Amino acid sequence: MEFNHADLFEGVADAIGDRTALVCGDLRLTYAELDEHANRLAHHLAAAGVGPGQHVAVQLYNGVEYAAALLAALKIRAVPINVNYRYVEGELRYIYQDSDSVALLYDVEFEERVAAVVPEVPELRHLIAVGGEPSIDGAVRYEDAVRDADAGRAFPPRSGDDTYIVYTGGTTGMPKGVMWSAEQMLFAFWNPTIPRPDRPEDVVEQARNGGPMVMMPIAPLMHGAAQMATWIAWFMGATLVYTRKFDAADVWRTIEREKVNSLTVTGDAMAIPMADELARGGYDTSSLFAFVSTGAILTGTVRERIQGLLPNSMILDRFGSTESGSTAEAVSGSSPEKGLRFAPDVEDVTVLDDALRPVKPGSGIVGQVARSGFIAHGYYNDPEKTARTFPVVDGRRWLLTGDLATVEEDGSIAVFGRGSQAINTGGEKVFPEEVEAVLKGHPGVYDAVVTGIPDERWGSRVAAVIQPSGDAPAAGDLDAHCRRELSGYKVPRTYAFVEEMKRSPAGKADYRWAKQVAEEAR
Template sequence: MEYNHADLFEGVADAIGERVAVVCGDRRLTYAELDEHANRLAHHLETAGVRPGQHVAVQLYNGIEYAAALLATLKIRAVPINVNYRYVENELLYLYRDSDSVALLYDVEFEDRVAVVVARVPALAHLVAVGGAPSIPGAVAYDDALRAADGTRGFPSRSSGDTYIIYTGGTTGMPKGVMWSTGQLLLAFWNPTLPRPSRPEDVVALARDSGPLVMMPVAPLMHGAAQMATWIAWFMGATVVYTRRFDAADVWRTIEREKVNSLTVTGDAMAIPMADELARGAYDTSSLLAYVSTGAILTGTVRDRIQRLLPNTLIMDRFGSTESGSTAEAVAGSAPEKGLRFAPDVENVTVLDDALRPVEPGSGAIGQVARTGHIARGYYNDPEKTARTFPVVDGRRWLLTGDIATVEEDGSIAVYGRGSQAINTGGEKVFPEEVEAVLKGHPSVYDAVVTGVPDERWGNRVAAVVQPSGDAPSTADLDAHCRRELSGYKVPRVYAFVAEMKRSPAGKADYRWAARIASSAADGPT
């Protein structure tokens, strides 16, 4: 057995085959049933010509088919490629080509845009349609593919060096494929509350000996956080529960029905509507022990509200990235509006200055959060970005996360924000996350994204795109609110009000869109 996700899942399925592995709506499969399901899909892909190392794109909503697709591709040593299901034709064309995918599993709801794009990607030779009969010539219906395939294993041996790719980003540019080896990925995203395994068999033993946990990743599986939450759950022997798409009421109904113990969301974009729905409705949340946020900012006001609504649930705010794995936990009192502070819970996490030397704790020196050890290999098809992001210092390979930070005297890391999104105005640096958090603390603000717009005098002005909660507040009211919490140079000079904020399905801000909206507002009345 190797530190390979397919190896480990098969070991868990052999040990606890009768336990429920996955639930979505009224469908549920045991570990043994999911293993057989994935075997059939894997053999179908083999028969279609997919070979070890080749890439299989997955353009699906959450569901059993997505879980099976992850397993099936890894079983044959192929590589799953996550596709954002909101992508339009040009974005799909970029991703299909950049990822060099040779096969695609897609929901039939997306067939119109898929049909237009695949004709321009000759390498994408095999299509499998989920949820109905395909109309694209040569495409195969998912259920037909499974019926015709063998449900036993019979796969070649795998390696801990097999490749796993997660496409990430797209908030400031086109997404990049983060390449991992399965062994490094497993250990980088290992549950920090559990002892790290010393051999692969320890993972199976943990799953076998665990209690009947029920865990729910709320984010879409096209986001790395939900994929990693799924693997963590399976390697704890837990039942994984999905909703097909994010709907706050459906999430709470599912928690009540399935007696979910642990929930994973991605920041405010999910936490806010979930809190609104929980405040409106009457749901049984007595089973919920942990509410975990990762992959996006959770502001202090939102976290406090959730805690009031769920007084007996542990609220956890995790820090990490697709390239680094899960690395730290927010300390008491941490919040973007007050200062983000995280305590590393894995080794080899620090802050490196511009000379790539560790920042002295308590010195106040600024650098980038960095990690060595269990980190990604680099970016697929982008050696230049890989070299910049993963420098070698004194023979040790580091990941520079892009998060600007310093190290406090107690060893905790104070994070200011992403350097790539910082706004330079009059020689001062403004981090959008801090301003966004303050704005979202205003009772009339539902959501906010902060960006910069060009300014002849200052270089850039701070601008805020705001989704009101009800009637839009006045700019004077927002200005006064911000000035109570922020230095003057951080206060937005431009406001643009929108009916709905544009975010990714996982809740990440679309800063390119926000910059366009803010620039349009800057050209008109301020």
């Protein structure tokens, strides 16, 4: 057995095969049943010519098929490629080609877009349709693919060096494929409340002794955070619960029905509708003891509201990235509007200055959050970005996360925001996250995204795109609200009001779209 996700899952399935591994709607599979299901899909892919190191694109909603696709690809040493199911034809063409995918599992709901692009990607030679009869020539139904395939294993040996890729980003440019080795990824995203294993067999023992935990990530599996939450749950021997799509009422009904213990969301974009639905009442949340945000930080007002609705649950914010893994937890009392501070979970997280040297705690020097040790090894098909993001200093390889921060005297890290999104207005630097958090504290604001737009005098001006909560608040009211919390140069000078905010399925802001909307409003 290796520190390889497929090896470890098979070991867990052998140890606790009769325990429920996955629930989605009315479907329930034990660890043994899910393992056999994934074996069938793996043998089908291998028979279709998918070999070690080749890429299998997955363009699906959450469900058994997505979980099986992850496992099946890794079982034959292939690489699963997550595809954003909202992508239109041009974006699909890019990711199919950039990822060099040779096979694709897709939901028939997306078939029109898939059919328009596949002829332009000859390398994509095998298609599996989920949820209905395909109309694309040569595509096979998922049910047919797994029905007659071998349910046994008999796969070649795997390695801890096998590749795992997660495509991430796309808010300011096209997405990029973050490359990991299986072992490095396993440790980078390891549950920080549990000691790291010394041997692969220790993971199996942890799962065997894990107890009846029920865990539920509600982000789409096309987002790395949900995939990592999936592996964490299985390697704890937990029951994993999905909903096919995000719907707040469906999530709370599922939590009540399945007695979910731990829920994972991605920031305000999911937490706000969850809070709205919970406030309407009628849900039994007594089983829920942890409400965790990963991939995006909860603003203080949203966090306080959730805590008020779930007084007996822990509300936790995790800090990390697809390239770095899970690295830190928010310090009590910190929030984007009051100042974000994180306590690192691991020793190899620090802040590097412009010369790529660790900043002195308490010095006030602003640098980039960086991590060494268990980190990704680069971006697929992008050696230049890999070299910029993963520099080697004195023989030590670092990941530069792009988050600007200082180190406090107590060793905690005060994070200001992503440097690439910072707005330079008249020489002053404004971090959108801080302004967004303050705006969302106004009772008339349901959601907010802040961006910079050109300004003849200041170079850039701060602009806010607002989704109102009811009638749009007056710009003067928003201005007065912001000035009570922010320095004048941080206060938006342009407001644009929209009926619905455009975000990724995982809740990430679409800054390209926001910038265009703000410029039109100006």
